[in-house]
Amino acid sequence: MKCEIIVIGDELLIGQVVDTNSAWMAAELNKQGWDVTHIATINDEADTIKDAISSAFSRVDAVLMTGGLGPTSDDVTKPVLCQYFGGKMIFSQEVYEQNLRYFAGRGLQMNESTRRQAEVPDVCTVIANPVGTAPVMWFEREGKVLVAMPGVPHEMRVAMKGDVLERLRRFAGDNDAILHRTLMVFRNTESGLSERLTDFEASLPSCIKLAYLPIPGVVRLRLTARGSNEPELSKILDEMVEKLHHILGKDVFYNGDTTLAGAVGAILKERGLTLATAESCTGGNIAHEITAIAGSSAYFKGAVVAYSNEVKQQVLGVDAQDLHNYGAVSEPVVSAMAAGVLRTMNVDCAIATSGIAGPDGGTPDKPVGTVWIAVNCRDEQRKECVHFSGSRSYIIERATQRALMMLIDLLIG
Amino acid sequence: MKCEIIVIGDELLIGQVVDTNSAWMAAELNKQGWDVTHIATINDEADTIKDAISSAFSRVDAVLMTGGLGPTSDDVTKPVLCQYFGGKMIFSQEVYEQNLRYFAGRGLQMNESTRRQAEVPDVCTVIANPVGTAPVMWFEREGKVLVAMPGVPHEMRVAMKGDVLERLRRFAGDNDAILHRTLMVFRNTESGLSERLTDFEASLPSCIKLAYLPIPGVVRLRLTARGSNEPELSKILDEMVEKLHHILGKDVFYNGDTTLAGAVGAILKERGLTLATAESCTGGNIAHEITAIAGSSAYFKGAVVAYSNEVKQQVLGVDAQDLHNYGAVSEPVVSAMAAGVLRTMNVDCAIATSGIAGPDGGTPDKPVGTVWIAVNCRDEQRKECVHFSGSRSYIIERATQRALMMLIDLLIG
Numbered sequence: 094m095k096c097e098i099i100v101i102g103d104e105l106l107i108g109q110v111v112d113t114n115s116a117w118m119a120a121e122l123n124k125q126g127w128d129v130t131h132i133a134t135i136n137d138e139a140d141t142i143k144d145a146i147s148s149a150f151s152r153v154d155a156v157l158m159t160g161g162l163g164p165t166s167d168d169v170t171k172p173v174l175c176q177y178f179g180g181k182m183i184f185s186q187e188v189y190e191q192n193l194r195y196f197a198g199r200g201l202q203m204n205e206s207t208r209r210q211a212e213v214p215d216v217c218t219v220i221a222n223p224v225g226t227a228p229v230m231w232f233e234r235e236g237k238v239l240v241a242m243p244g245v246p247h248e249m250r251v252a253m254k255g256d257v258l259e260r261l262r263r264f265a266g267d268n269d270a271i272l273h274r275t276l277m278v279f280r281n282t283e284s285g286l287s288e289r290l291t292d293f294e295a296s297l298p299s300c301i302k303l304a305y306l307p308i309p310g311v312v313r314l315r316l317t318a319r320g321s322n323e324p325e326l327s328k329i330l331d332e333m334v335e336k337l338h339h340i341l342g343k344d345v346f347y348n349g350d351t352t353l354a355g356a357v358g359a360i361l362k363e364r365g366l367t368l369a370t371a372e373s374c375t376g377g378n379i380a381h382e383i384t385a386i387a388g389s390s391a392y393f394k395g396a397v398v399a400y401s402n403e404v405k406q407q408v409l410g411v412d413a414q415d416l417h418n419y420g421a422v423s424e425p426v427v428s429a430m431a432a433g434v435l436r437t438m439n440v441d442c443a444i445a446t447s448g449i450a451g452p453d454g455g456t457p458d459k460p461v462g463t464v465w466i467a468v469n470c471r472d473e474q475r476k477e478c479v480h481f482s483g484s485r486s487y488i489i490e491r492a493t494q495r496a497l498m499m500l501i502d503l504l505i506g
Numbered sequence: 507m508k509c510e511i512i513v514i515g516d517e518l519l520i521g522q523v524v525d526t527n528s529a530w531m532a533a534e535l536n537k538q539g540w541d542v543t544h545i546a547t548i549n550d551e552a553d554t555i556k557d558a559i560s561s562a563f564s565r566v567d568a569v570l571m572t573g574g575l576g577p578t579s580d581d582v583t584k585p586v587l588c589q590y591f592g593g594k595m596i597f598s599q600e601v602y603e604q605n606l607r608y609f610a611g612r613g614l615q616m617n618e619s620t621r622r623q624a625e626v627p628d629v630c631t632v633i634a635n636p637v638g639t640a641p642v643m644w645f646e647r648e649g650k651v652l653v654a655m656p657g658v659p660h661e662m663r664v665a666m667k668g669d670v671l672e673r674l675r676r677f678a679g680d681n682d683a684i685l686h687r688t689l690m691v692f693r694n695t696e697s698g699l700s701e702r703l704t705d706f707e708a709s710l711p712s713c714i715k716l717a718y719l720p721i722p723g724v725v726r727l728r729l730t731a732r733g734s735n736e737p738e739l740s741k742i743l744d745e746m747v748e749k750l751h752h753i754l755g756k757d758v759f760y761n762g763d764t765t766l767a768g769a770v771g772a773i774l775k776e777r778g779l780t781l782a783t784a785e786s787c788t789g790g791n792i793a794h795e796i797t798a799i800a801g802s803s804a805y806f807k808g809a810v811v812a813y814s815n816e817v818k819q820q821v822l823g824v825d826a827q828d829l830h831n832y833g834a835v836s837e838p839v840v841s842a843m844a845a846g847v848l849r850t851m852n853v854d855c856a857i858a859t860s861g862i863a864g865p866d867g868g869t870p871d872k873p874v875g876t877v878w879i880a881v882n883c884r885d886e887q888r889k890e891c892v893h894f895s896g897s898r899s900y901i902i903e904r905a906t907q908r909a910l911m912m913l914i915d916l917l918i919g
Contacts, residue, residue, distance in 0.1 A: 107719075115521075129521075131548055132547035383789070396813075
């Protein structure tokens with residue numbers, strides 16, 4: 094099935110908010126084997142909304158829409174949809190009661206504008222929204238479907254996972270089981286991998302597809318199986334995963350789909366190891382990535398962001414002489430930072446970074462983008478000096494990813 | 507002038523990458539007084555690209571395009587643009603030499619596929635790209651313009667700021683000076699502010715517009731002046747800013763446009779104060795936000811991410827008895843964390859957080875989303891227990907913003 098996404102919101106068109114909804118939705122639709130061929134971001138005007146729906150319906154059968162469903166007066170989406178699909182607005186007792194419960198659960202009173210959230214077009218099927226007050230609406234006409242969802246990311250995600258994807262599968266007549274297995278691979282470029290896997294790809298049964306999903310330094314390999322016999326598909330997928338493991342060996346660092354920090358966490362958890370970080374230029378971003386993973390407290394003890402030299406010395410025990418002789422961005426300092434946090438936080442593994450994120454602070458010797466990274470697992474330590482070029486946030490992001498990758502490399506061996 | 511943005515990239519349509527380019531571009535175009543009325547995200551197919559350009563040109567005069575300009579074979583954008591505008595591909599010695607210099611500057615050799623980056627349509631004006639190898643291309647036809655830029659955010663931004671915006675201004679015949687002043691306001695809702703500013707808005711000279719740009723807890727008020735006499739405009743703007751300060755008093759916490767962490771930094775810098783954070787549930791995200799600001803090392807000394815109770819005790823000196831009696835998510839613990847990092851890092855100000863980011867770990871007493879926050883400035887301390895509901899990342903994000911706001915509140919008084 095081909096799908097399009099329409100995102101409604103003036104705040105997106107003036108650049109106040111970055112749209113993360115459509116990427117998330119696209120990834121979920123893609124996992125169902127459906128193609129998202131167009132994403133349109135438009136404003137909250139009746140004609141614009143109608144034109145966007147008509148254009149989308151001229152190309153595809155399923156349209157997913159987010160935003161424009163708030164209780165304030167400038168949200169015209171609901172009446173426009175009602176008109177487009179030829180219905181009239183009615184008061185839904187069901188939505189009203191669900192919203193009463195929602196407010197009561199948070200110890201709040203409902204006011205008039207939120208009461209209006211219970212008004213819905215009589216031509217749609219309302220799908221319950223357990224985590225907000227805007228109704229999710231399902232419209233069908235002439236073999237086409239439009240699903241309107243709130244723009245709040247959490248509400249949209251709960252709706253998609255809760256009911257919308259399942260209904261779309263029924264709409265598409267997709268009775269096939271669809272299963273995915275992802276392997277995360279490093280030390281290979283996408284093109285290098287594709288060469289190594291030529292024979293493997295040729296040998297795949299027709300019910301299985303292989304997708305390459307690269308991010309800097311990593312290629313995620315996703316195997317998708319589709320068919321009516323789920324146990325059988327699962328068995329074939331297991332065999333294919335084993336075959337990939339056999340071909341790629343330790344270049345596969347994680348069996349599953351997660352972030353680099355998620356992979357680090359899974360490896361640490363499996364081995365019963367603990368981690369701490371000592372961060373200068375990454376400024377806490379590695380700790381932030383690691384703690385973004387639910388359950389990270391099982392292996393992550395903490396971090397010292399040692400932005401000043403004073404903190405490097407006093408909290409991490411870095412030698413003042415080393416700071417003076419080699420500078421903060423140097424092998425001896427980053428090495429001592431890793432050792433220091435390992436000792437201070439009494440952990441098995443450590444990551445340390447020290448670099449120049451810019452835009453100022455570079456020298457001819459150590460230009461902006463120079464980053465020293467050290468990773469420890471007990472007595473073993475690896476160090477590397479890397480150079481990135483780009484903005485401050487890009488350098489911080491890349492140094493974070495590189496540091497996590499170095500720890501995985503050390504752990505996997 | 508009305509503009510549209512076309513974003514090209516299969517990686518966006520499968521949800522592998524979140525598009526941050528269009529929000530950034532929209533904000534820049536909006537600052538020029540131009541409206542972005544449509545953003546289309548499409549794939550890298552010739553017909554799709556041509557249809558998107560034709561649709562956009564049927565509605566507006568200026569189209570900005572990003573992506574699809576890489577050296578790999580699946581990037582068809584350049585030849586499609588060439589065909590659309592009726593030209594032929596030529597080899598640009600100028601782009602080639604610029605790319606040679608770019609590679610030499612990074613100690614790299616140019617290969618065949620990057621050599622192809624110097625092939626450009628003869629019907630466009632090439633704008634130099636000093637931070638990458640893909641050329642920026644300016645096409646004009648029948649009073650309409652299309653600018654094609656690389657999808658790499660850093661390259662796109664340098665191009666926009668470097669030459670593209672200025673050329674667009676000339677294209678639009680915009681000879682007016684355009685000046686902005688932003689004030690960041692808290693302790694007010696958008697609607698409350700708009701009521702307080704009714705008279706002020708009515709009194710604004712016609713050359714000045716006021717925009718409300720809300721983010722959670724904060725409203726940015728942006729005054730835009732447009733006219734031919736720049737010194738005069740600047741003077742009027744200064745007067746209006748002063749008037750706003752007079753009306754809103756200490757609810758204006760920052761004179762300028764930045765993030766909350768940027769505002770915290772500016773206030774600290776102005777007052778010669780230093781800061782450290784002690785983070786449990788926010789996991790280093792506050793430190794990350796603060797160090798995302800260039801020059802933050804002038805006031806930020808560091809952070810302790812105290813994820814385990816052991817670290818809370820040993821590094822921050824939290825009392826074991828308090829942890830046992832009240833739990834980690836409690837007033838005494840967060841208070842001791844702030845005091846501990848203040849002492850350990852020898853700073854003037856501190857922020858501490860301890861909460862339950864979920865999805866697990868909640869109790870009836872302390873459900874997921876419960877966060878204790880303490881902020882210190884020397885001897886003064888404020889504490890607050892807040893409740894957020896949503897995903898783990900949302901709770902971390904909101905707790906971060908709330909903590910920064912509490913520190914601003916304490917500093918401003």
